[in-house]
Amino acid sequence: MFSPLARTLSSAALVVLFAAACGGAQKPSDSSDPALETARPLKVVATTTQVADFARNVGGDRVTVHQLLKPNVDPHDYEPSPADMRAIGEADVLVKNGVGLEKWLDETISAAGFDGTVVDASQNVQIRMGSEEGHEEGHGEEGHDHDESEGDPHIWHNPLNVKTMVATIEKAFAAADPRDAAAYQANRTAYDAKLDALDADIARKIESVPAARRKIVTNHDAFGYYLDRYKLTFVGSIIPSFDTSAELSAKQVSDLVAEIRSTGVAAIFSEASLPPKTAEAIGREAGVTVVAGEDALYGDSLGPEGSAGATYLQMEEHNTDTIVNALRGTAA
Template identity: 65%
Template sequence: MLALLGGCGTDGGNTATADNPSSGTQLAVVATTPEVADFVRNVGGGDVAVTQIIKPNVDPHDYEPTPADIQAIGTARVVVKNGVGLEEWLERTIESAGFKGAVVDSSQGVTLREGGHAHEEGEEAGEEHADGEEEHDPHIWHDPRNAKIMVANIEKALATAAPARAAAFARNAADYTAKLDKLDADNEAAFAKIPVQRRKLVTNHDAFGYYVDRYKIEFVGSVIPSLDTSAELSARQLNDLVARIKSTGTTAIFTESSLPPKSAEAIAQQAGVKVIGGEDALYGDSLGADGTPQGTYLGAEQHNTQVITSALAG
């Protein structure tokens, strides 16, 4: 892979071969998160070589780049990120790598949620940054309509980097966008079968805001009262969450694949509800292991909807 990336480096001498489909040289692309990497693979097909920085079930909020990450970025033509502040480490890593190619923010054009549900409820977490700017929810991919925007941004960037392959990228993007439309329709149909009063969600952290808004679910609260995973519940917040779970008739707490379930299990015991975890843990920040159905965006989102609707249906 490193040899391949080296052959598609940022120096101008390689530009012609990277843009020439007949040369057999793939376009070297670095993607930050599992979700973004999956989108790039689907749009790029065999014309791109994707290096994925954050591996499955790794928390992106606390990620620390490695020397291998810096080397991969330094030899890439394009870097694709999720954006919305999810990759706070990326800018300094790009500087360290001496990267001179295109940085693609796949979130461009997405309507962002301000703050998290904790912020909306007036709790301590999810408020303003120290610089006074409003915090936005970075988990944009949980609404398939946003995923379509991300895919369109990626297609445009790849076509700019390799114009001779633009038609192939456009075909791939159109095929994948149709799959995203089907995912969205299937999700809507699944939740339509759940009575409104049973559509209540408690998760490890506040990662499902776009999903909740899209499918008209009531977000009761999260074990970690924050958009990222660094906060902890205060005693008051813990008691408030337990009280909300009981008063709303919530039946379960859903754990997430990239976070330990211990705190969720303790709160569930106190609230007298079940914990959905293990193989049924939701994919909040990550995708499943490579080679599994949940290792793709479509598979992970289908898994989330199946698990949530099955539990809410009782």
């Protein structure tokens, strides 16, 4: 006869054996053979379409990326879904654009119970303070509610800024997942080469436009980094702000039309994520072409899968080709 203690120990042993038999898919806690390990991917949440694309390029198959903002959705209009809240709560790393673009993020993180690492991809990027102020300042610590004093958040429109952003993302991924640090570094290096090639290609194409015709009017003030990098002149925007919720007054509309006429602007560029109605009205009054529809620029957001702006690299190539064709007066 077994004693009660022996029966208890035997039962416990059976439980352990059963758990071991059923738990083969779990990562061993102390395995000396890396081939036996089944590490799960790093769980990443990225706010904007752009930083999600950067995170996928840096992370490769070592990460799963949950993207909060959908293609062609204005970042200012975002409201978290239940799936977003669950993903945030379970994430290891959350990547944001920064420069106050995601003014809803702190409250969302708090409500989701996120306790991982927040990565501000704008760290170490030189932030421009607006075309009217004409100077740059460095960006320091994360986050306040967005206003114009924080500067222009559209930092991705200069590929050299993106190199800084992906370096920050790589560093954060390596800190959260040291075993895959070499893979993250290799992925970032490969992507850097593509960014350098993109930068050179854009510069070559813009230089093919006569200097007197390198003048831009856009839906809103989203392309300052691009214009600064490739030496185009910003004449004005339909929305007089970094924030798409602002509107022109009747006098500002009249002034913009006069400016377009006096400077000889060749075209007004609408954006895929914004309605072109006001741009088209101003274009008619000023007597210039409005680039819209499938040729519209990608400003605040990447496009959907299969579109000309489905990835960052595709977006900037599309924008450049559209701008160059319009300014040169050639068909797309």
